[in-house]
Amino acid sequence: xxxxxxxxxxxxxxxxxxxxxxxxxxxxxxxxxxxxxxxxxxxxxxxxxxxxxxxxxxxxxxxxxxxxxxxxxxxxxxxxxxxxxxxxxxxxxxxxxxxxxxxxxxxxxxxxxxxxxxxxxxxxxxxxxxxxxxxxxxxxxxxxxxxxxxxxxxxxxxxxxxxxxxxxxxxxxxxxxxxxxxxxxxxxxxxxxxxxxxxxxxxxxxxxxxxxxxxxxxxxxxxxxxxxxxxxxxxxxxxxxxxxxxxxxxxxxxxxxxxxxxxxxxxxxxxxxxxxxxxxxxxxxxxxxxxxxxxxxxxxxxxxxxxxxxxxxxxxxxxxxxxxxxxxxxxxxxxxxxxxxxxxxxxxxxxxxxxxxxxxxxxxxxxxxxxxxxxxxxxxxxx
Amino acid sequence: xxxxxxxxxxxxxxxxxxxxxxxxxxxxxxxxxxxxxxxxxxxxxxxxxxxxxxxxxxxxxxxxxxxxxxxxxxxxxxxxxxxxxxxxxxxxxxxxxxxxxxxxxxxxxxxxxxxxxxxxxxxxxxxxxxxxxxxxxxxxxxxxxxxxxxxxxxxxxxxxxxxxxxxxxxxxxxxxxxxxxxxxxxxxxxxxxxxxxxxxxxxxxxxxxxxxxxxxxxxxxxxxxxxxxxxxxxxxxxxxxxxxxxxxxxxxxxxxxxxxxxxxxxxxxxxxxxxxxxxxxxxxxxxxxx
Numbered sequence: 001x002x003x004x005x006x007x008x009x010x011x012x013x014x015x016x017x018x019x020x021x022x023x024x025x026x027x028x029x030x031x032x033x034x035x036x037x038x039x040x041x042x043x044x045x046x047x048x049x050x051x052x053x054x055x056x057x058x059x060x061x062x063x064x065x066x067x068x069x070x071x072x073x074x075x076x077x078x079x080x081x082x083x084x085x086x087x088x089x090x091x092x093x094x095x096x097x098x099x100x101x102x103x104x105x106x107x108x109x110x111x112x113x114x115x116x117x118x119x120x121x122x123x124x125x126x127x128x129x130x131x132x133x134x135x136x137x138x139x140x141x142x143x144x145x146x147x148x149x150x151x152x153x154x155x156x157x158x159x160x161x162x163x164x165x166x167x168x169x170x171x172x173x174x175x176x177x178x179x180x181x182x183x184x185x186x187x188x189x190x191x192x193x194x195x196x197x198x199x200x201x202x203x204x205x206x207x208x209x210x211x212x213x214x215x216x217x218x219x220x221x222x223x224x225x226x227x228x229x230x231x232x233x234x235x236x237x238x239x240x241x242x243x244x245x246x247x248x249x250x251x252x253x254x255x256x257x258x259x260x261x262x263x264x265x266x267x268x269x270x271x272x273x274x275x276x277x278x279x280x281x282x283x284x285x286x287x288x289x290x291x292x293x294x295x296x297x298x299x300x301x302x303x304x305x306x307x308x309x310x311x312x313x314x315x316x317x318x319x320x321x322x323x324x325x326x327x328x329x330x331x332x333x334x335x336x337x338x339x340x341x342x343x344x345x346x347x348x349x350x351x352x353x354x355x356x357x358x359x360x361x362x363x364x365x366x367x368x369x370x371x372x373x374x375x376x377x378x379x380x381x382x383x
Numbered sequence: 384x385x386x387x388x389x390x391x392x393x394x395x396x397x398x399x400x401x402x403x404x405x406x407x408x409x410x411x412x413x414x415x416x417x418x419x420x421x422x423x424x425x426x427x428x429x430x431x432x433x434x435x436x437x438x439x440x441x442x443x444x445x446x447x448x449x450x451x452x453x454x455x456x457x458x459x460x461x462x463x464x465x466x467x468x469x470x471x472x473x474x475x476x477x478x479x480x481x482x483x484x485x486x487x488x489x490x491x492x493x494x495x496x497x498x499x500x501x502x503x504x505x506x507x508x509x510x511x512x513x514x515x516x517x518x519x520x521x522x523x524x525x526x527x528x529x530x531x532x533x534x535x536x537x538x539x540x541x542x543x544x545x546x547x548x549x550x551x552x553x554x555x556x557x558x559x560x561x562x563x564x565x566x567x568x569x570x571x572x573x574x575x576x577x578x579x580x581x582x583x584x585x586x587x588x589x590x591x592x593x594x595x596x597x598x599x600x601x602x603x604x605x606x607x608x609x610x611x612x613x614x615x616x617x618x619x620x621x622x623x624x625x626x627x628x629x630x631x632x633x634x635x636x637x638x639x640x641x642x643x644x645x646x647x648x649x650x651x652x653x654x655x656x657x658x659x660x661x662x663x664x665x666x667x668x669x670x671x672x673x
Contacts, residue, residue, distance in 0.1 A: 037599050040499030074499075077599075173644055200644045204603045206594040209393035210638030210646060217386055230501040230595055241512045241521045242389070258503040258595075265511045303500075 026069035027062070027330045029054075029320055030095030031313070032085040032110070034102050037077025038203040039228035042254055043102050045306035046124060047072055049313030050099060052296040053321075063321050064328070070317070075101055077203070079109035086110050090117045096332045097122070097323070099316045103228075104128035104175035114138035120323075120336040124316035125309075127252060128175040129183070135361035140339045140353055142315055142346075142366040144275070146180040149251060150187035152370040153273055157191060159372065159383040160247070160271075166194035166220040168246075170211055170235060172227035173200040180226035180251050196220040201231065208235055212242040222247040229254045229309075240268050249273065253312075255373070257305025263378030271383070272373045275348050278307035279380050285349035285369060293347050315346035339364055385517035390639045392518045396528055398631025400590055403531040404604060405611035405623030406538060407582030413618030414555045414575040416475060417467065420482040422583050423605025424489035429455045429584030430591030430600060431497060434504045444507050448530075448588045455584020456577045463576035468569060486605075493598040501597035527589045534585060535624060538578075542620065551575055555618075583608075607650075614654050616664025625665050629653065 031050055034043035054070045062068050071093050073085035082101045089095045090113070098114070098121040101107045107126040114121050115138060123131060123141040127149065132141050144152070157164060167188055171177030177200065185195045196218045199211040212235070215223055223246050225235050233256040239248060250256070253275045264270075276284065278297075284290035293314050297307050320335075322342045327334035343352045353364030372383040404426065411419045432454045436447035466485060470478050508526065512519035542548035553561040554571045562568050587600075594600070611630055615622025630650050637649035657665060 034499075036494055036499040040597065040599075041501055044498070044500050202647060205646075206600075206603075207393075207397055209397070210390065210635050211643045213386055213389045213393060214639050214643065216389075230597065233501075233503070234594060237510075240510060241519060241524070243512060243514070243519045258501075262503050262505060265509075 024066040026067045027064065027324060028069050028071055028093055028095045029317070030071050030073070030086075030089035030093060030098045030100075032073045032075045032082055032089065032098065032100035032106070033313075034077040034106070035072070035074035038230065039077050039103060041229040041306075042125070042309050043075075043077070045309040046102060046313040046316075048297070048300070048302055048306065049293070049310030049315075050317045051313070052293070052300065052310075053314040053317035056292065056296060057317065057321055063324050064330070066330075068317075068321065071095060075106050077103070077106075079103075079106050082106035082109050083113060086113050086117075090119055095119070096330045097320050097335045099124055099313070099320060102126065104131060104179065107131055108134075108175060111136050111139060117332075119332045120339060122316045122319050122339070124312040125253070126176070128179040130175070130179075132356040132363040132365045133358075134363075135358045136363055137361050138336060138363075140319070140364035140366075142319055142348075142351055142368065143253075143312065144368045144370065145365070146176075146183040146251070147187070148367065149253075149273060149370060150180075150184040153184070153251075153372070154187045154191050156370075156372055156383065157188075157193075160222075162221070164188070164193050164222050164247075166196050166218075167222045167224060168196040168215050168218045168220040169198040170208070170215060170223055170225045170227075171198060171200050172203050172231060174203060176252065177226045181224070184224055184251065194220075201227070203228070203231070205231070206234060208238050209242060212239055212244055215246075216242055216244055220246060222249060224249050224251055226251045227254075229256060232256045233258055236264060236268075236270055240264055247271065249372075253309060255305050255308040256375075257303055257308070259375060260305060260378050260380075266377055269374060269376040272375060274308050274371055274373050275368055276308055276311040277371050277373050277380075277382055278304065278311075279373075280382055283371070283382060284347060286345040286347070289345055290347050311347035315348055315351060318344055318346055319351055386639065388516075389518045390635050392520055394632040394635035395628070396520065396524045396631075397635055398628030399528040399531040400586065400593075400627075401607060401611050401631050402624045402627030403534060403582065403586045403589070404608040405615060405627045406535060406620055407579040407586070408608045409612045409615070409618055409620060409623040410538075410582070411576055411579035412612065413620075414551050415467075415572055417576070418475065418479050418482065419576075419579065420479065420486045420605070421462065421489055421580075422608050423601030423603075424486050424493070425455055425459065425580045425583035425601075426587035426590075426604050426608075427493055427596070427598065427601035428458060428489065429587030430504070430596040431493060431587075432584070433588040433591050434502050434596050437504055437506075438502070444505075444592075448585070451588035452581050452585040455587075456581035458584070459580020460573055460577040462580070463573045467572070467576065471569075471572070486601075490598055490601065497596075497598060499598060501595040501600075503595055504592040506592040521593075523593055527593060530589055531586075534582065538582070539620060547574065610650065610654055614657055614664060616667045619664065619666045622664050622666035629665065 075082035104126040127146045169181040249271045281290040323338040326338035349369040355362035356365045432451035436442040508523040611626040615626030638646035
């Protein structure tokens with residue numbers, strides 16, 4: 001017997017299905033992402049993922065017999081602008097559901113507005129634990145928390161040779177960066193690894209020499225770097241200049257894609273915790289969906305490595321559309337209730353929500369998969 | 384000790400770039416009394432032009448730096464002719480508003496033309512650092528420092544030793560008398576703004592390959608440039624140079640030894656201290672330029 005999951009899987013794996021004609025008004029889905037500013041690269045990748053999911057889903061018939069319309073707003077890598085973008089999406093565009101907002105800081109800024117306007121939001125990237133423990137019943141996160149990422153990573157420690165003995169942290173000074181340093185410290189300490197220094201940087205900082213020079217003095221063997229793609233790229237390049245001489249592991253699922261075309265000198269390998277490794281779609285939990293996503297992205301001619309983050313927008317869109325389908329109507333409260341029943345395959349793996357936070361006010365939290373990618377002289381391999 | 388030496392090298396490199404940022408801004412204010420809010424955007428424009436020449440048109444890296452600077456000079460001349468020339472008698476507030484508007488137009492133009500994703504500019508220098516005992520520095524950074532020093536020196540010689548420099552200083556001291564002596568005030572203003580813009584574009588062209596190129600890269604740089612100019616003394620070229628190095632060293636050492644979290648705050652603390660003790664800045668020139 002063919003169930004709904006199989007149908008969705010089949011439709012997502014066969015993008016060449018005939019395009020249907022639509023007579024009805026589109027169902028609007030709002031998305032707020034940092035399309036400009038300090039973390040614009042990541043925001044654009046996530047937005048692109050949502051765009052191609054919209055196209056794939058519309059080709060497969062949309063939802064409830066209506067086409068989907070993605071309304072994208074730029075939060076300009078700024079929490080105030082993030083709130084303004086949500087006000088615009090909810091009050092002017094009247095969207096019944098949101099996707100956003102990349103950074104934990106932007107998402108935390110938006111969260112009171114979700115309660116005020118009673119609109120659910122699927123959180124596709126933000127990792128701060130508070131997002132799902134603060135008691136906001138309109139939040140449904142498909143991204144892992146920093147704690148989940150750290151615990152999943154610590155289970156893979158045996159893949160590193162020589163073994164980690166002492167680690168330091170270089171983190172962007174916001175909820176995302178500080179949260180990751182705290183959770184990774186706890187998870188690694190529980191495995192008997194010593195914890196050294198934590199250096200921070202503002203999201204806009206471009207010169208990280210002072211931080212890297214300070215980290216160089218530590219006797220740690222590994223530095224965990226948590227920030228957006230642009231600053232991650234700068235940190236890796238400047239670590240070479242400062243002769244850091246330590247293993248670098250980046251967290252959060254971002255990948256410094258520009259180092260593929262402009263590789264670091266030999267002997268400066270880096271490791272990246274990813275939630276989707278597009279170089280190896282066959283290793284994804286649902287290879288057919290991963291291949292469709294990857295093929296659609298490549299057809300657009302977008303930067304290949306953007307796939308590492310674009311899947312977040314793709315999976316978020318699948319999640320929202322499944323909830324609308326289950327709700328039977330594009331209304332905020334019905335979608336919120338339906339999100340608890342979503343069980344679909346995505347690029348990262350199965351998507352379903354469990355309850356987190358205070359009783360009666362729980363947020364939804366998904367359990368994603370992680371993998372570790374090694375970057376060596378512009379070449380990638382999975383650990 | 385090794386760490387202190389590395390911070391010294393880092394601070395020198397950072398200070399050199401800050402000085403380069405400051406001099407173009409201080410020149411324009413010194414001669415024209417215009418607070419140039421487009422300075423950060425002209426910096427980004429220079430970086431994008433370098434990216435375009437190197438990555439899209441395949442122009443030689445060093446030629447691209449020169450071409451990007453010339454593009455900055457041309458854009459600066461255009462801004463002066465179109466926006467500022469008719470406002471010569473306007474009050475400083477009106478001119479500031481126009482410049483803020485121009486800055487927004489430039490930044491949004493960059494976003495429209497290039498998108499929001501940051502870009503790396505390829506360069507011909509070896510990616511491995513040069514090592515001198517306990518300290519290391521990338522060849523590209525050293526090149527930027529040397530070119531910045533050459534630009535600072537060349538610029539000072541131009542102001543001090545050429546007829547154009549004399550005309551600029553005369554215009555600042557007394558525009559009416561300068562005009563009676565045959566100085567063409569309009570063209571001095573155009574040249575001043577064009578040169579100041581060219582210096583901002585040169586800074587962007589040099590630093591774009593060191594960091595990354597993005598439409599908002601001028602925001603922080605614009606803020607730092609204003610801080611450097613205020614620290615050094617408005618309209619003072621030696622002040623901008625000294626201010627740049629002072630800010631670079633304070634950020635580097637405070638970040639390295641006290642707190643990276645408050646690295647930028649220490650820079651602004653220095654400015655508050657200097658302004659409290661010496662309101663005219665570090666080098667309050669009698670004659671605002673040169």
